[in-house]
Amino acid sequence: xxxxxxxxxxxxxxxxxxxxxxxxxxxxxxxxxxxxxxxxxxxxxxxxxxxxxxxxxxxxxxxxxxxxxxxxxxxxxxxxxxxxxxxxxxxxxxxxxxxxxxxxxxxxxxxxxxxxxxxxxxxxxxxxxxxxxxxxxxxxxxxxxxxxxxxxxxxxxxxxxxxxxxxxxxxxxxxxxxxxxxxxxxx
Numbered sequence: 254x255x256x257x258x259x260x261x262x263x264x265x266x267x268x269x270x271x272x273x274x275x276x277x278x279x280x281x282x283x284x285x286x287x288x289x290x291x292x293x294x295x296x297x298x299x300x301x302x303x304x305x306x307x308x309x310x311x312x313x314x315x316x317x318x319x320x321x322x323x324x325x326x327x328x329x330x331x332x333x334x335x336x337x338x339x340x341x342x343x344x345x346x347x348x349x350x351x352x353x354x355x356x357x358x359x360x361x362x363x364x365x366x367x368x369x370x371x372x373x374x375x376x377x378x379x380x381x382x383x384x385x386x387x388x389x390x391x392x393x394x395x396x397x398x399x400x401x402x403x404x405x406x407x408x409x410x411x412x413x414x415x416x417x418x419x420x421x422x423x424x425x426x427x428x429x430x431x432x433x434x435x436x437x438x439x440x
Contacts, residue, residue, distance in 0.1 A: 275362065276305070276312070276314035276315060276362065277314065277318075277362055277366065280298050280301055280302060280315075280318050281318075281366075282294075283295065283297045283298035283301070284298040284318060284321065284322065287299075287322075287325075288325050295322070295325075298318070298322065299319070299322050302315045302318050302319045302322065303319075306319065311356055313352075313354075313356040313360060313363045314353070314357075314360070314362050314363060314366075316349045316350070316352055316353035316363075317349065317350055317353035317354075317363045317366045317367050317370075318366055319349050320345075320346040320347065320348075320349030320350035320353065320367070320370065321346070321350075321366055321367075321369070321370035322346075323342045323343075323345050323346030323349060324342070324343065324346040324347075324370050324371075324374045325370075326342050326346075327339045327340075327341075327342035327343040327346060328374065328377060330342060331377075343374075346370075347389075350367050350370070350371070353367065354367065367393060368393040368394065371389050371390070371392060371393035372389075372390065372393050372394075374389065375387075375389035375393070
């Protein structure tokens, strides 16, 4: 009985330590609430990111989240027609994200927030700068350490769907929203 209790205690402490290490658990709720209009939550997330980067300037996860935050602020600046601030924030945000990926190229906790920020940003810029929107979409949907996924790969449908949604209003993606017809004939 005693070894079981000890084992459970060690397992619980290990899981607690693992949860403390995941930066996205600390920042994402406030970041998403901020992007949904809660400026206090957004400021809290950006402060946590700044504090983390002050302690460790090479913290890849904090860098990618700061990049996401800066792209969000850039979008708001563009909506206000403050183009110089929007361009500056865009450059800073993309620089943060690129640096994060260079520090941790295969870390899913860097890749997912990066793609989640780049895809909608690229979609919003498509009508103004299609070439840059395409570049950002490719950057978000490919890994630096492996070639792009080709048709038939394990995630080719997800990659194609992400690329399609980034182009959606322009090109249309009927195959994403309309399932293929199922044959009812008996062969």
